Amino acid sequence: MNKFELTEENYYSSEASQHYMSVSLFKDFMQCEAAALATMKGEWQREETTALSVGNYVHSYFESKEAHQKFIADKGSALMTKPNKKEPYGHLKSDFKTADAMINALKDETVFKALYEPGQKEVIVTGDIYGYKWKGKIDSLNLDQLYFCDLKTVDDIHKKHWSSTYNKYDNFIADRGYYMQMAVYIELIKQTFGVGCQPFIFAVSKQTPPDKEAIDFNGDQDAIYMEDAMRMIEENQEHIQRVMSGEEEPTRCEHCEYCRLTKKIELPIHASDIEIY
Template identity: 40%
Template structure:
């Protein structure tokens, strides 16, 4: 299957290729659920987070230089009633603030320079992977643009607190991107991944982080340790497990037993 920007996120592409988001979607440690992931691959379920999805595409369209086209194709970005009719909805007006924050910083714009939305594929750990780099400077570096709630957020994983990099698996993402790009380009060495972060605060905050070789290898180790189970489930060799907590499991849940109230303390 030849990947393009038009079919990159399609169900057909996800069936043929693994992506970082799909891989994490199978892992409970990243809020994933095997049953939900398989329902998505079957075309039977779509996650109901369209607003966050559109906000992300708004920001990435700016980075790609196609924001005007994105606005024209998505009239639901605009209010259709009341005194604000015809104006951008408030959350997208705030996206414009985030964009202005990025545009005002010379180093941010330097890191985000280069080719945009570049697709690469490679075989890795027994599977074909696809990646799309937000900004790519061949032979030099690549960068990913992320919008998050707050730079200082901490997340409890049941044992320790994690920062947003570990919580959302961005170390895993940068490891896969670096290795797929290296293999696709036929080099012996990794390019150093960079992440440009902008927050949804008012006013927005911003930062640039890079990942050294140790972080790239650590991310690849996470994939290597979990790829067997993911491929077994995706291929149908193993039955998917329901987490009974995610949106899909709640929507399709069937009660099989009646519980005693004392069981609440075990959750």
Template identity: 55%
Template structure:
């Protein structure tokens, strides 16, 4: 069945690709998230998309398909992030997303009220605001700093939540359901923390490299995690352990191994591999034969 999805992808993805640019566009806050620059720079989120399903990632990139999912979890994260970026950014975010943030108007409340998820987000913000360590490390940094760099000749982009160049460190703010929740890793056959499940160690490795290439300074990565629980949990995370350093190097090695194929998929030189299980592949799937009951993959 995956083969049928792959055959459809080979035909569909034979067009609308472009050669890899030698000199990509200069990134700005206005074009950073544009599809035009996504074709020219690899990013952590795009790399993860290709890791999970190349066919799905390419279809999203070409705007041939978009996932149907609730935007609320992403909006909660952006709501918290925008608050700690600046008052102006937070007000702009609230204004632009008011329809999603507020309940429907009623006769008794014509303006509606803040949805429960964003009431929790306000609690998350208050929890961080009241934490001295968070205030000391995160708040002084320059916010939303765009960085770029090359890995083995391929261009990448990143955006740093809070960068303190003078002290040689940077911070990333993560909103999670539960900091201590285990996530099943299929390859390792064990539960792993959210950092490993979401590959945030890879993200920190990439950002450390891009800061070094952009500013010629090696900066230490920190993550501040805040949970969506009531009351919220929080944790300050570094990557100074022996295993952490090993993992960061392994992450960069993985990027060097996988990125040439991903770029060739983007430029149409190689066909994308369909995972056969994600939402995109389920939508594209056409039955082509029977599977033995004893051979069903889980």
């Protein structure tokens, strides 16, 4: 097999996913192995949601002027309403007007400017985690000051989310697997550059007006959550790798978009046995 070289151009490709595990791919496998495997092989792809497009719109602005202009050019009419007599070119859709408000909420914040802006943007890092190759891409990395930042767009920073793992409500950091992401990034930066870096998340909400927050991971409970996340990787990664290599069949969750799309009716089920989620 030819050696695969990870680059900016192929980072998000299905081929890269076959050579490198990532936090997003690992989380996909934990949610539905069948959907994750089909995505990894390039056999199926989720349609990009408006929420994801809004997040990418905001991210591209803080990456560089060039990246933001490229995003706008690539999306083109998808960002605009349909033309009409009064507006022959349409106007920016409300979701992206919200995205502009989110950008404005962050860009002049002193702490954001001091921490996020100086770092190198979209830095690829790689390494070995429990015997397998992993990749990550850091939103803003400051090796001189030994920290990195990740930018997150959320519906509501303070919304509660039920955790079946801990049997309690938790915040969006735990719900979205960001403890795992930060723990993995710390390890990959260490292996790539030989230094330990402190993580920060800058969160901005889609509310009117947007809420915003700078978040560190220095609390005692934060350390426990990150240790738990790395333990989850250690306990599940070997099985996931066997599924990826074809040694084991993927498990279907039977309720995600992919499973609904590929589902085949076999025998009738009892009315009282209908699963609820």
